[in-house]
Amino acid sequence: MIPVSEQKSFEQRFSIIRTLAPDNMLSKEEQARLTIMDAGVGDVFTCFGSTYIVQEINKYQEASEDYSKLKDYFVTELTCLCLETGAVGHFEWEIDDELAVCITLDQIKFKRLADEEGQPIDEDDLDQIVEDEDTIVYAGETFDYDDDWAAVYRRNGKEEKVYMYEFVNNRSSLFITIEEWQDGDKEEYRIYISKPVNPLELVLISKGGGKT
Missing domain, CATH: 2.30.30.30 (SH3 type barrels.)
Structure with missing residues (x-):
């Protein structure tokens, strides 16, 4: 059935x-x-x-x-x-x-990301990664820091604050976006794999x- x-x-x-x-x-x-x-x-x-x-x-x-x-x-x-x-x-x-x-x-979790030494990374590492313009590793591929920026997201008349961390793999052109969603004093992280079309x-x- x-x-x-x-x-x-x-x-x-x-x-x-x-x-x-x-x-x-x-x-x-x-x-x-x-x-x-x-x-x-x-x-x-x-x-x-x-x-x-x-x-x-x-x-x-x-x-x-x-x-x-x-x-x-x-x-x-x-x-x-x-x-x-x-x-x-x-x-x-x-x-x-x-x-x-x-x-x-795809949408992934922090546990699938690492630094170049293979050590796991999480939200606490993002500021340092941006400051150093460092790379992250996903599925054996390195993604270079590309940009970070703040945005207001509008959906159904509602506005939310989100901060974007962007990384790109120059070989495949795939990129990773780590989104930090603001909700008062709390943050929620969403991580996406995307490709250009x-x-x-x-x-x-x-x-x-x-x-x-």
């Missing part, structure tokens, strides 16, 4: 796929003209042979280190449902001289044709 959750996921995805009638599909000319920046909630795009519907769009806005001032740098996060598998995926885009896109591959790999195929 198929679990109820899987049955509901299948029915939801099948219902969305049925809405992708020819009348709701974008023309080849529109597909070539539009980018992920034009995607809205309910829109559908393809990437690497999979089809995604956008379920949420949220934003990170860079801030000063004490969060007293906001800056003109944004990262837009799209939470998407894969219509083939039912998995939830996250894509992010930003303008840094030109359009840059990435996809989140050529913006041309994402093709918007339907505007408003899907249903969430």
